Amino acid sequence: MLDQRAQGSTTAAGLIAKIAVLAVVAALAVWAAVPLIAAGAWWGLALEAAVAAVLFYVYLQRRAVQLKYLVPGTLLLIAFQILPVVLTVGTSFSNYGDGHRVDKEQATESIIAAGVQQTPGGATYLLAVGESASGELTLLLTDTADGSTWAGTEAGLAELDGATVDPTGRVTAAPGYTVWTLADLNERQAELADLAVPTGDTTGIKVQGLSAFEGESTRSYDEACDCITDSATGTVWYADDETGTFVTEDGQAALVGWRVNIGFGNYLDVLTDPDIRGPFLGVFTWNVAFAAGSVLFTFAIGLGTAMALNRPGMRGTKVYRAFMILPYAMPSFAMLLVWAQMFNRDFGLVNELFGLNVNWYGGTWPARAMVLIANTWLGWPYMFLISLGALQALPSDSLEAAKIDGATGVTAFRKITLPLLLIALTPLLISSFAFNFNNFNAIELLSGGHPFEAGDAVGGTDLLITYAFRQAFGSSSADYGFASAISVFIFLIVATISAVMFRFTRNQEDVYS
């Protein structure tokens, strides 16, 4: 322990550094507060002030010096590792996703706006469509009367600053949005049919071809029955607070719903919905097999090579080792893409070299063999390195003793070398298993989850993590709630693996102490 009296900024340079750092913290805190105040996000502001206060306290006090060293990493850890995990668990209990992005009030307004009929003299707009960074469809509108630009979503209309417009006035680019081309606009017209931007209690903006108009809605919300009535068609939608949707009496749901807590709904879907349960079990089994197979094959090849090269005085070992490290040193993402090309059916190297005509992406088993082969290639040099390190660290006296007792070759390896090696390497093998269990890159870059049976959301080589990723960000509609539920499954599995690993580590400590 250090002498407490000597701690603190004793030199002028130290003092200046401390003042400078705290000044930067203060400046950042003020800068960060401005948008929060502007938006009236008081909880955010309170949190931000608390973080700044903690920083100031930690670096101005003199008693708990260790905090000064721990706080930066801990704050980042909380913000970007722990909070996401907590939020994942939270989201997994909701129906958050496309069709359930907004709150109930906004959903009501949006449905009302969808019933808008053009009124004579109402505002008309030139239409462009953009996708916001979070994938939400947004109408980018140019008022034909005065040329002002607006951004409209199912939550409402907001002014759009900094947009680029073409000579006719149509928005062609806007900060924060990916703007559709005209071809996109034609192709995806159907997605816009139900999109409506509420502008008042009964008014809204609706799309018509390449333009949009503001008008009066024939629909109205009645609080007494918690329902929306369309006076033109006579349809009535009743709010269902459990599923977050408006439903007609014969069970037709309105397209826009709202975000609600659905309890264990997402988890129950996995367990009870036969359309999900079957594929999910398949993915889970394959996921375990993929991780186990990857560890087994890489370890077998790596250990075999390490055994071969572990001989003092053998020539060329340095050269061998330098070349064997190469696959490990190559950027793994790029080599996965190379392997993906090597497995091309018509022109790929694998079929060409071995005179095969296998459609590696076509069948479940060829695709699975493919990802295992490529992943083994990526992983074995690592196993080689750690096996060689462990072999060289083996106590030579036990091997000598075994030799004297007459154990040679296979027996000595099986009874002496392998058990000793496994004691040292088991934690690394388990963490390799955990790594491969969530090896997103290997699947996404090699097979992309292929092959897919017609109509199936799950591919033959999908892992849980690639499946979850596609549920949230794939081309079909986003379902963040369900994807989060799968992530929670992954958390639980990884936690189990970690528990096993900790036990092994503890056993190992017992051996060495």
Place this chain on the structure above:
Amino acid sequence: MTTAVATKRKGRKSFLKWAADTGWRHAVALAALLFGLVPIVYVVSAAFNPNGTLSSTNLLPTSFGLGNFQKLFTDDNVPFASWFANSLMIAVPAAFISIFISSLAAYAFSRFRFRGRRPMLLFLLLIQMFPAFLAVVALYLIFGSIGEFYPIAGLNTKLGLMLVYMGGALGVSTWLMKGFFDTIPKELDEAATIDGASHAQIFFGMILPLAAPIIAISGILAFVGTMNDFILASLFLTDRPEMTLAVGLKTLTAENSPASYFGIFAAGTLLTSILTVAVFMSLQRYIVSGLTGGAVKG
């Protein structure tokens, strides 16, 4: 090796002995090398193949040209230079800051005794089993809302992506560095304290310079891990010129890319790997010891 073969090959008997003793070792090593090197040779061959298509590429090159490398920097549709720059602009500062933050924590764990020290160390061991991308949906939602308030750090920004990478600063590298710091004698600290040095001076002036090798290794492992990340980078950076190498190069092999892009892709792979291979080769020795310390390449 050939001389070894020649001298050992004096008679049939001694050859058999050599084969049983050392020969099989060379056979195994060569077989492993063959498996290991084929894809790499193939990339080299494809990179220098002037046609650039998959169908015209063989394992051993039949013709030679630098056209692919040229296109890498001239084709408007392939902003390779920006991808490379983006990757470096994200990975270098992220690795630097992560390792700095991690070394701060390692110093605290190594030199101070405080309540909650052991639980925190164990917790760090646990959290490294949960890489950030497992919570990818939540990260996406978090940065979606961050972007609403601070457009500079939201989705589609380098800063946002860097923040995620830095969130994983504490972890394996903290343990590695703590282990190394523990081997630096505490008597040095005490001597410095008597001479009037503050804890900050001890850390910056003494511990950091002494621990330079382990800091370099941790930094490189963090850098390589960041360079190889695909899942987060693909989600955060979607504009073509803003992509990182991993995301950008993947678009070159996508089904709707022209067939001749394969050669360009291979050339890009080769240029990318020069960096990582050079680093690995020069530091093999340290990396091996770092690996057995429990780090897994991400």
